[in-house]
Amino acid sequence: MRALLSVSNKTGLVEFARGLAELGFELVSTGGTLKTLESVGLAVSYVSEMTGFPEILNGRVKTLHPRIHAGLLATKSPEHEAELQAHHLTRIDLLCVNLYPFRETLARGASFEDCLEHIDIGGPAMLRAAAKNHPAVLPVCDPADYQTVLQALRTGISGEFRRQLAYKAFAHTAAYDAAISEFLAYEKFPKTKLLTLERLPEVELRYGENPHQEAALYGLEGQTGPVLHARVLAGKPMGFNNYADADAAWGLVSEFELPACVVVKHANPCGVALADKPRAAWERARDADTLSVFGGVVALNRPVDLETAIAMRGTFLEVLIAPEISPEALEWFRNKKPDLRVLVAARHDADSLEFRPLVGGFLAQDRDFRRWEELHLSYVTERIPTPAELLDLKFAWYVGKHTRSNNVVLANDGVTVGLGTGAVSRIWAAERAILNAGEKARGAVLSSEAFFPFDDVTRAAAAAGVTAMVQPGGAKRDEEVIAACNELGVAMIFTGSRHFRH
Numbered sequence: 267m268r269a270l271l272s273v274s275n276k277t278g279l280v281e282f283a284r285g286l287a288e289l290g291f292e293l294v295s296t297g298g299t300l301k302t303l304e305s306v307g308l309a310v311s312y313v314s315e316m317t318g319f320p321e322i323l324n325g326r327v328k329t330l331h332p333r334i335h336a337g338l339l340a341t342k343s344p345e346h347e348a349e350l351q352a353h354h355l356t357r358i359d360l361l362c363v364n365l366y367p368f369r370e371t372l373a374r375g376a377s378f379e380d381c382l383e384h385i386d387i388g389g390p391a392m393l394r395a396a397a398k399n400h401p402a403v404l405p406v407c408d409p410a411d412y413q414t415v416l417q418a419l420r421t422g423i424s425g426e427f428r429r430q431l432a433y434k435a436f437a438h439t440a441a442y443d444a445a446i447s448e449f450l451a452y453e454k455f456p457k458t459k460l461l462t463l464e465r466l467p468e469v470e471l472r473y474g475e476n477p478h479q480e481a482a483l484y485g486l487e488g489q490t491g492p493v494l495h496a497r498v499l500a501g502k503p504m505g506f507n508n509y510a511d512a513d514a515a516w517g518l519v520s521e522f523e524l525p526a527c528v529v530v531k532h533a534n535p536c537g538v539a540l541a542d543k544p545r546a547a548w549e550r551a552r553d554a555d556t557l558s559v560f561g562g563v564v565a566l567n568r569p570v571d572l573e574t575a576i577a578m579r580g581t582f583l584e585v586l587i588a589p590e591i592s593p594e595a596l597e598w599f600r601n602k603k604p605d606l607r608v609l610v611a612a613r614h615d616a617d618s619l620e621f622r623p624l625v626g627g628f629l630a631q632d633r634d635f636r637r638w639e640e641l642h643l644s645y646v647t648e649r650i651p652t653p654a655e656l657l658d659l660k661f662a663w664y665v666g667k668h669t670r671s672n673n674v675v676l677a678n679d680g681v682t683v684g685l686g687t688g689a690v691s692r693i694w695a696a697e698r699a700i701l702n703a704g705e706k707a708r709g710a711v712l713s714s715e716a717f718f719p720f721d722d723v724t725r726a727a728a729a730a731g732v733t734a735m736v737q738p739g740g741a742k743r744d745e746e747v748i749a750a751c752n753e754l755g756v757a758m759i760f761t762g763s764r765h766f767r768h
Contacts, residue, residue, distance in 0.1 A: 268337070269360040270313070271303070272296040272329065272389065274367055275409060280306050282362065282412035289419055291360065296328055297321070316356075329388040334358070338395040342402050360404040360415075361396040365389040365438075369445050369488060385446055390439045400432035401425070407438045441487055454619075455630060461621070462487035466494070474506045481506045490614040492516050499591060500600045501607035508563065508607060512585050515565035516611055518668035522567060522661075524680075527551040529562040534687040536562065538665050540680035544588075545574040550681045552581060555702070563587075570595050578603070587611055622768075636763060638663060644739065644760040646748050651757040654679075655711050655734040659759060662713035663736055667765045671715055674699040674723065676732065678710040692716070696723040700730045707731050715765040717741040721750040728754040738764045 269291040273279055276299070283293055283303050293310040295303055303310045313329060314320050316337075321328035337358035340346040350357065366386035376384075396405035404423070406415055411431070418427055444460035463484035474481035485494050493513040498504060504512075515530040522540060527547035529537040536558035539550030544566050552559050560582055566574070569590035575598045578586075586599075587609040599608050622629040638660045645651075651659060662677035669675065669687050674695040676684035684703025686695035692714065700707050708731030717738050718724060724747055727735065739760030741747070751758045 267359045268292045268294060268356060269362065270294045270329075270334070270337075270358050270392070271310075271362040272299050272313070272392070273362060273364045274298075274386075275364045276302055278409040278412045279303070280308075282409075282416065283308055283310075285412075285416040286360065286419075289416070294358075297325065326387070329392055334392065335395055338392060338403055339399050340402065341399060358396075358403060360406065361392055362406045363389045363393045363396075364407050364409070365393075365442055368442065368449075372445070372449055373488075381449060386442070390442060393435045393439055397432040397435035400428045400435075404428065405431050405435040407435050445488070459630065461628075469504065471506050472503070479506075483509065486617070489617055490612050492520075492611040492614050493587065493609070495612040495614070496587060496609040497612070499596055499608045499610060500604070501585075502605050504585070504607055504609075508585050511563040512565065512587050512609065514668065515563050515585075516587055518665065519565040519567045521664045521668070525568045526566070528565045529555070529559050530565070531558050531562050534670055534685070535665055535668065535682070536685065538661075538677075538682045540661060544568045544570060545577045548574055548577055554682045555685075559583075572598055575599055585609065634667065634765060634767075636667075636765075641761045641763050644762065645757075646739070646744075646760050647751045647756065647758045649752075649755060649757045651711075651734045651759065655757065658711040659713060659734060659736040662711055663761070666713040666715040667767070669715070669767060671766045671768060673715050673767075675713045676700070676703045676707055676710045676727075677713070678706065683707065683710050692718065693720075693722045693726065696726055700726060703730070709733060711735065713737070715767065717744070717764070718747045719743065721747045724750045724756065724758075725754070728756050733757065735759070736761060738762060740764075 267290055269286050271283060271293060272295060279302060287293060287308060293303065293308060294313055294316055295310050296313045300310055300312055317331040317333045319331055333355055336355045338361060340350055340357055366384045368384045371384040372381050393405055393407055396403040404415065441462040444462045447460050464487050466483045466485055469483045471481040471483055473479055485491060493509060493516050511530045511533060514533045515528045518535060519526050519528040524540045525542060525544055525547045526540050528535055529551050537551040537554035539547050539554060541547035541550055547566065561584055563585040564583055566588040569592060570588045571592045572594040575595035579602065583606055585607045589611055591608055591610055596608065599606055618632060619630055620633045658677045661680055662675040665682055666673050666675045672689045672692045672695045674686040675682060676699045683706035684699035686698035689695035689698060703710060710732050712727050712732045712735040714737040717740050719741050720743055734757040736759045739762060748758065
């Protein structure tokens with residue numbers, strides 16, 4: 267039996283090679299791998315001895331040879347066996363290959379030329395050949411499989427095990443090629459966009475949005491999501507909807523510079539508040555909608571201390587996510603709220619693109635990273651907002667940016683007092699927000715993520731006591747809307763920037 271080993275990642279290599287040798291494998295290797303094996307006294311042949319041809323072109327050509335690929339691609343058929351003998355070729359029964367560290371080279375900011383040099387050619391070619399011929403050859407590409415492979419060689423190798431290794435090899439080369447394709451793409455939205463999704467094996471979802479739907483959690487290769495890769499410190503296992511709501515909550519709370527708390531239900535915020543410390547932010551967000559907070563997902567943008575934890579005593583919550591949880595707070599949650607899922611958000615660099623699934627495909631777009639400071643604000647009414655109103659308009663605008671369209675947000679003193687979300691008509695969204703706010707609408711400000719097609723929202727909000735509004739502007743009836751504001755003594759700002767969220 268013969269094993270060809272050629273790896274960039276040397277983790278576990280010596281132990282694996284030693285195990286193969288003990289099982290009677292003849293070891294063949296290339297450059298650095300050969301030196302590693304020889305350094306520990308293992309008997310190993312240089313691949314050039316097998317091919318009868320030296321490595322050339324600075325190592326670009328060493329395993330691209332008929333003697334290698336014939337050994338990998340020969341089946342156990344009598345015809346192939348006869349051809350091997352006629353040409354004095356030998357089989358390769360096991361191939362152990364992992365590839366040049368292209369992605370790692372790219373990640374460290376190497377030059378274009380250096381990245382090109384780290385594109386592996388011979389490795390993928392061998393791995394694909396072995397995987398194609400997996401009934402006769404074991405393709406091994408993951409150091410995590412070394413001990414499992416050795417155990418299978420000792421006890422007997424099933425066809426299913428061979429197929430699993432072949433799947434892993436093709437997935438490995440496909441992901442590698444996807445990274446290279448992305449590197450070489452000359453435009454933001456190329457004709458072919460390859461996404462490599464890796465299942466998070468440590469997360470088992472019981473079901474999807476509903477119990478009759480199966481589900482799994484995947485991450486985009488090479489990217490870290492703040493919720494996707496969050497550390498779950500306590501509570502029940504996370505579910506599909508928990509992840510979706512926690513991601514929505516974290517996205518909004520991360521917008522704020524002051525201590526903030528966001529409560530989300532069904533992907534929409536139901537209570538958002540700013541304060542001088544986390545406990546106060548939580549209490550204000552909770553009190554913004556004491557009905558909807560039940561069973562909510564809570565995000566804070568500051569570490570959660572024991573004081574904040576205790577303040578959550580009387581409220582049933584599904585998930586809490588924060589940048590940090592103090593040991594005392596964590597112990598309290600484990601004792602007093604054992605079912606609450608307590609998460610510490612992962613640090614991440616946000617990807618510039620987001621994808622929305624459609625049946626049979628995806629929508630792709632830039633993420634909505636626009637900040638308040640980037641807006642070109644136009645003060646279009648006779649009355650301009652007071653400094654306090656301006657702060658609340660900014661706060662409400664951020665909430666609206668992360669709320670399902672159509673939406674209208676009412677806020678006062680850094681807390682949401684009324685939310686109208688996901689309505690099919692803007693006036694209905696406004697009416698819902700005003701109804702939710704009740705008397706709290708008096709003295710509040712209003713934000714809309716899209717323009718007012720008519721002056722009806724303005725008049726309804728002003729009648730409820732709203733004093734200032736922010737919206738993109740750009741409707742045919744802007745002048746009517748502005749005139750209504752001037753008539754009613756309401757201040758209005760145009761942002762020139764719509765923020766639909768579907």
